[in-house]
Amino acid sequence: MNFRATIVLCILTIISAFSVPNSHYLASRMTSSTDNGPLEIYYFHLFAKVGSLFALEHSGLSYVHKKPEDWKAMKAELSWGCLPILKNLPAEDAAAFGGAELGQELAIMNYIANRVPEKMKGANLSEDLVSQQLYGEAEDIYQALARIKTKLVTGEAAVNFWSKDNIDPLSHNRQFGIYVFLDKLEKFIQKCGKAQDGKFTTSGVTVGECKLFATLCACKKIEDSLLQDFEGLKRFYDRFEKEPATQVILSGAKTDGVLPQYFLKPDEM
Amino acid sequence: MNFRATIVLCILTIISAFSVPNSHYLASRMTSSTDNGPLEIYYFHLFAKVGSLFALEHSGLSYVHKKPEDWKAMKAELSWGCLPILKNLPAEDAAAFGGAELGQELAIMNYIANRVPEKMKGANLSEDLVSQQLYGEAEDIYQALARIKTKLVTGEAAVNFWSKDNIDPLSHNRQFGIYVFLDKLEKFIQKCGKAQDGKFTTSGVTVGECKLFATLCACKKIEDSLLQDFEGLKRFYDRFEKEPATQVILSGAKTDGVLPQYFLKPDEM
Numbered sequence: 071m072n073f074r075a076t077i078v079l080c081i082l083t084i085i086s087a088f089s090v091p092n093s094h095y096l097a098s099r100m101t102s103s104t105d106n107g108p109l110e111i112y113y114f115h116l117f118a119k120v121g122s123l124f125a126l127e128h129s130g131l132s133y134v135h136k137k138p139e140d141w142k143a144m145k146a147e148l149s150w151g152c153l154p155i156l157k158n159l160p161a162e163d164a165a166a167f168g169g170a171e172l173g174q175e176l177a178i179m180n181y182i183a184n185r186v187p188e189k190m191k192g193a194n195l196s197e198d199l200v201s202q203q204l205y206g207e208a209e210d211i212y213q214a215l216a217r218i219k220t221k222l223v224t225g226e227a228a229v230n231f232w233s234k235d236n237i238d239p240l241s242h243n244r245q246f247g248i249y250v251f252l253d254k255l256e257k258f259i260q261k262c263g264k265a266q267d268g269k270f271t272t273s274g275v276t277v278g279e280c281k282l283f284a285t286l287c288a289c290k291k292i293e294d295s296l297l298q299d300f301e302g303l304k305r306f307y308d309r310f311e312k313e314p315a316t317q318v319i320l321s322g323a324k325t326d327g328v329l330p331q332y333f334l335k336p337d338e339m
Numbered sequence: 340m341n342f343r344a345t346i347v348l349c350i351l352t353i354i355s356a357f358s359v360p361n362s363h364y365l366a367s368r369m370t371s372s373t374d375n376g377p378l379e380i381y382y383f384h385l386f387a388k389v390g391s392l393f394a395l396e397h398s399g400l401s402y403v404h405k406k407p408e409d410w411k412a413m414k415a416e417l418s419w420g421c422l423p424i425l426k427n428l429p430a431e432d433a434a435a436f437g438g439a440e441l442g443q444e445l446a447i448m449n450y451i452a453n454r455v456p457e458k459m460k461g462a463n464l465s466e467d468l469v470s471q472q473l474y475g476e477a478e479d480i481y482q483a484l485a486r487i488k489t490k491l492v493t494g495e496a497a498v499n500f501w502s503k504d505n506i507d508p509l510s511h512n513r514q515f516g517i518y519v520f521l522d523k524l525e526k527f528i529q530k531c532g533k534a535q536d537g538k539f540t541t542s543g544v545t546v547g548e549c550k551l552f553a554t555l556c557a558c559k560k561i562e563d564s565l566l567q568d569f570e571g572l573k574r575f576y577d578r579f580e581k582e583p584a585t586q587v588i589l590s591g592a593k594t595d596g597v598l599p600q601y602f603l604k605p606d607e608m
Contacts, residue, residue, distance in 0.1 A: 142509055149527050150476055151519075152512040166465035166540065167472070168530030174475030176445065177468050184464055195453055196435035199446055203436070206443030207419055213482070220513060222491050240411055243421040244489060250420075258418050261437035271435065 109133040110157040111178075112144075112171075117288060117329040119212070120319070121205075121281035122154050122178045127315040127324065128275040129186040135325050149173045156181065179205065179277040190280075193272040200262055200270050201278030207258075208278070208285040210243070211251050215288060215333045228336035232293060248289060248296070255282070256300040265302030268309030275313070283310045287320075291331045378402040379426040380447075381413075381440075386557060386598040388481070389588070390474075390550035391423050391447045396584040396593065397544040398455040404594050418442045425450065448474065448546040459549075462541040469531055469539050473547030476527075477554040479512070480520050484557060484602045497605035501562060517558060517565070524551070525569040534571030537578030544582070552579045556589075561604045 111126055113119070115137050126133045138144045138153065145151050150173040157171045163181070164170065172178055183191035183201070192198040218228040230236050236247030239254070259265045264272075270279055286307055290296050297304040310316055322328035380395055382388070384406050395402045407413045407422065414420050419442040426440045432450070433439060441447055452460035452470070461467040487497045499505050505516030508523070528534045533541075539548055555576055559565050566573040579585055591597035 145509055149472070149530070150479075150512075150523055151508055151515070162463075163465050163468065166461070166463070166469050166531060167527065168532065170527075170530055172468055172472070174472045176475045177471035180449075180471050181464075181468055184467070192435070194431075194435070195450075196432050198453070199432065199441055199450055200435050202446035202449050203418070203441070203443045206445045210419075216513075217491065222486065239420055240414060243419075244485075246420070254419060258436065258439075261418070261439055262435060263437065 106160065107132075107158055109159065110136055111154055112136050112138055112157065113154040114138070115325065115327075115329060116332040117291070118332040119154060119175055119284075120329065121208070121277070121284040122156070122175055122182065123319050123324070124280040124284055124316060125179055125182045125190060125275075125277045127318050128280060128313070129182050129190050131182065131185055137326070154178060175281075176205065176209075179281065183277045189273045189275060190277050192276050197271040197276065201276035203258070204255075204270060204276075204278030204282045207251065207255065208282040210246075211248070211285050211289070214246070214248075214251075215285075218336060219333055225336060225338040229338045232336065232339060248293075252297070252300050252303060256303050259302040259306060265305060268302075268305035268307075270306065274306075274309065275315070279306075279310065283307065283316070287311075288331075288333050292333060292335045375429065376401075376427055378428065379405055380423055381405050381407055381426065382423040383407070384594065384596075384598060385601040386560070387601040388423060388444055388553075389598065390477070390546070390553040391425070391444055391451065392588050392593070393549040393553055393585060394448055394451045394459060394544075394546045396587050397549060397582070398451050398459050400451065400454055406595070423447060444550075445474065445478075448550065452546045458542045458544060459546050461545050466540040466545065470545035470547030472527070473524075473539060473545075473551045476520065476524065477547070477551040479515075480517070480554050480558070483515070483517075483520075484554075487605060488602055494605060494607040498607045501605065501608060517562075521566070521569050521572060525572050528571035528575060534574060537571075537574035537576075539575065543575075543578065544584070548575075548579065552576065552585070556580075557600075557602050560600045561602060 109126070109131060111122060111133055113123070113135065123135065148155060149167070149170050152173070154175055155171040155173045156178045159172060159181075161169065164172065172181060183198075192201050214231060217223050218231060231247050233247055234249055237249050237253065239250055241250070259270055262270045264270065264274075268274065270276070286296070286303075290307075297307055311320070318324055320328075378395070378400060380391060380402055382392070382404065392404065417424060418436070418439050421442070423444055424440045424442045425447045428441060428450075430438065433441065441450060452467075461470050483500060486492050487500060500516050502516055503518055506518050506522065508519055510519070528539055531539045533539065533543075537543065539545070555565070555572075559576075566576055580589070587593055589597075
């Protein structure tokens with residue numbers, strides 16, 4: 071092959087490398103910058119929907135945590151009227167929605183995953199699917215906690231959620247107690263093959279794992295012995311808890327003090 | 340520059356093109372195949388959580404819809420104990436979770452988005468964030484419908500959800516009525532700048548838009564005049580409804596007959 075042919079072949083190879091599906095996506099990622107200062111995550115001073123705090127800290131992205139100063143005024147201006155939100159994204163990342171703040175925890179989590187993919191999204195598409203499933207399952211637990219907190223369910227149902235006798239995996243999924251969820255998660259971490267290391271994925275801190283840890287942590291504040299019969303999950307929890315980035319959030323160093331417990335033990339327990 | 344130096348430079352350029360964040364991801368996508376036959380989406384014969392049906396059809400991926408034959412037996416074996424699930428993924432896509440089925444609607448949607456990114460994920464990261472936010476907001480509406488369906492809220496609260504007088508955007512987000520949600524979605528489509536075309540994104544059929552359409556469609560079965568005062572949203576709905584892929588799902592051609600309405604008008608309305 072002569073010199074010119076080699077150059078042409080190289081150029082074609084480079085072009086083809088960039089024209090696989092979603093190459094536009096990489097271009098967007100590569101030009102993302104934080105030249106306009108750190109990301110700003112707004113959330114209440116509560117330990118509730120805090121998965122994105124753990125994800126931001128583990129990602130290594132530059133960010134600050136802020137509390138809403140005048141919540142009513144802020145709420146009226148938000149796309150979805152609720153927190154958390156992420157502000158101060160690089161302009162191109164918010165361009166498709168008019169430069170507005172990024173709302174919906176799920177969207178914030180997937181934004182973090184896209185900014186630091188190897189660690190926060192997973193080592194490949196299959197690990198991303200592990201992370202997404204964990205996000206979904208943790209959100210299901212979160213919704214159950216919220217139904218109890220807001221008294222949408224009776225005191226009896228609340229006690230039943232926490233009962234060690236409520237372990238029927240064939241009940242309707244809206245009636246799943248916490249130990250049904252934990253049993254499913256334990257089986258899942260075993261399927262993923264990294265339970266010995268206390269991880270679901272290679273990094274162990276994908277956004278789904280951050281969301282799961284945040285949710286299990288809220289549960290452990292209510293029932294400390296929660297994980298004692300779930301070996302893999304307990305390894306996951308203990309390993310994740312010890313990571314320095316996790317300690318930054320748990321210590322309150324980034325949130326102007328330790329975030330107070332939000333979900334409480336039902337009175338009837 | 341001599342010949343050898345040029346070759347080395349070309350090789351380095353190719354390597355760098357592949358070593359941008361998450362290049363492993365592209366490799367996974369490129370090798371994904373459906374050699375093992377079509378994807379299989381399992382869901383009940385109901386018009387409820389059907390966003391992934393619309394997304395599969397719009398994606399152009401090869402798939403079949405199946406109903407569980409023995410739901411109790413199936414439920415016991417699923418990672419999360421609920422539907423929808425996606426089966427028969429290429430082996431490498433399910434490898435990180437032991438080859439199990441893919442559960443959690445959110446994970447199924449993001450899988451479809453990753454398989455056909457330009458159309459289903461969006462033209463760039465910012466459009467992906469539009470799609471993710473729509474998914475989150477549509478799920479919030481879905482949860483409200485489910486709370487009514489399962490009688491978690493009173494009849495009075497159910498009527499209030501559908502009331503045209505319930506338009507206070509400063510109420511707690513768990514008390515948002517449907518017209519508060521619609522007002523937020525209308526403002527959002529205007530922010531996105533493509534309301535004239537009835538789209539939130541360039542393709543108009545990202546997974547978030549599929550989820551939103553499915554949810555609005557369930558609402559319209561209860562209140563047909565739902566969108567009359569929301570110009571952009573109405574354009575979105577009418578345009579999406581007319582798309583051939585949408586008609587395939589609405590007609591029941593892929594689901595062994597039209598899916599029956601699941602969420603009903605509250606008795607008290």
